[in-house]
Amino acid sequence: MPKTEHSHHPAFDRKLALILRYAARVFSEKGFEGASVRDISRASGVSLSGLYYYFESKQKLLYLIQLYAFSNIVRRLEERLAAVTDPVVRVRILVRNHLDYFLHHPAEMKVLSHEADELEGRFRREIAEIKKRYYSLALGIFEDLRSSGAVRRMNPRVAVLSLFGMMNWIYTWYNPKVDPSPEAIADTMAGIFLEGVANGHRPLRVSNGRANRVAHSTRREPEFAVRAAS
Amino acid sequence: MPKTEHSHHPAFDRKLALILRYAARVFSEKGFEGASVRDISRASGVSLSGLYYYFESKQKLLYLIQLYAFSNIVRRLEERLAAVTDPVVRVRILVRNHLDYFLHHPAEMKVLSHEADELEGRFRREIAEIKKRYYSLALGIFEDLRSSGAVRRMNPRVAVLSLFGMMNWIYTWYNPKVDPSPEAIADTMAGIFLEGVANGHRPLRVSNGRANRVAHSTRREPEFAVRAAS
DNA sequence: TACATTTTCGAACGAACGTTCGACTCAGGC
């Protein structure tokens, strides 16, 4: 019984993950509507009808790609935030985590950013829920930053969505041959955002030192290692 | 002789402009690939084959939408910049102009931001050229700002593209029922960017617009004189 | 009126689309 939700042989899951990687690449190159299942067949080497043994529709394929990518980003972020309370550092971790994943998974990044509106029905609702959780997490961090007295008067929704705009738009221009490293870009964007929302009453480039000794240095957090996909 | 490049009866141009508006709306709702010419036929009330009297291909339709929208944005910007030399004010004008057009033309905004990669061949090259001119203009303003000594060390490409990210990503979240006015959002984003790139050695909060030194005769040839739609 | 030009559209074209179906191969367990 294939195509059910859980409990396949490991070989099944492994091949599905392989297909998802090829599909993400095809979707990122031709767009979800512009890419055909035949394109994915050609790219993955699996026959057209053979693909449907692993997923039941093109929509589900997109759903799975977005689900896995989003889940990875949110899970990693929550892990990295667990030990940090300083809102300034938490913002830096958010930006770093986001761009770290994006720039090391360019195909998934583009599918997440560019094909966010293609899902329908249940698939759409589930992805929207994860996305909202992610946004709320970021908004909470920003509100903490504001509570600490370091942010000037501004609409928090506009501020946080501006930050996401900076980070997500990168799929349209990032070129590893020309642009700085993911870490450097993350530092630049986090700097623009943090200084950009600051009220100038206290320095924001340094942790404001609450009951929190983690990551007292603003510059080099321990390197965020990226594991292989899946 | 229809469908040639120039010199039609005014009625032809008027109806083409009408079709372009309906097409922009359809493209913004279903995406370029996801929308069919039959959808545009239904939305505009013109028969399927009747549409092809006004444009020769679906690609050309997208090209015309992007060309007119981009030309308008760049032309308006150059007009508004002509009398201003202060780099800080010039940045504010850039942001205001961009968001002003975007938020008052939501369909065209989404087509510009989301369907930038769908054109091919000559169409693609021509739009890319306008876009590059727009980006270079923004980069020039940023370099002026930097020359004035107000910007801290950072990669100018990353900075300017971060600003465009803030502005362009808005098509994914802007809701006129919930969000502030276009002008307020523009001020917030310009503020985040200007404070965000500042080095803190001098105040960047400058009175808006007027009472500015004029000069700097950057003459503008009206090569992109496109009629204002809407 | 009669003619020429501009504008419209129904019908159809071939191509490509997502998906299905039944037959096939190939293991591993009896």
Place this chain on the structure above:
DNA sequence: GCCTGAGTCGAACGTTCGTTCGAAAATGTA
């Protein structure tokens, strides 16, 4: 040897796609 289920695929289904074409309608000109 035979059975079962997982995995694979060629062929085809019905639908929709962008585009074309010739003829009809509408409009302008004398």
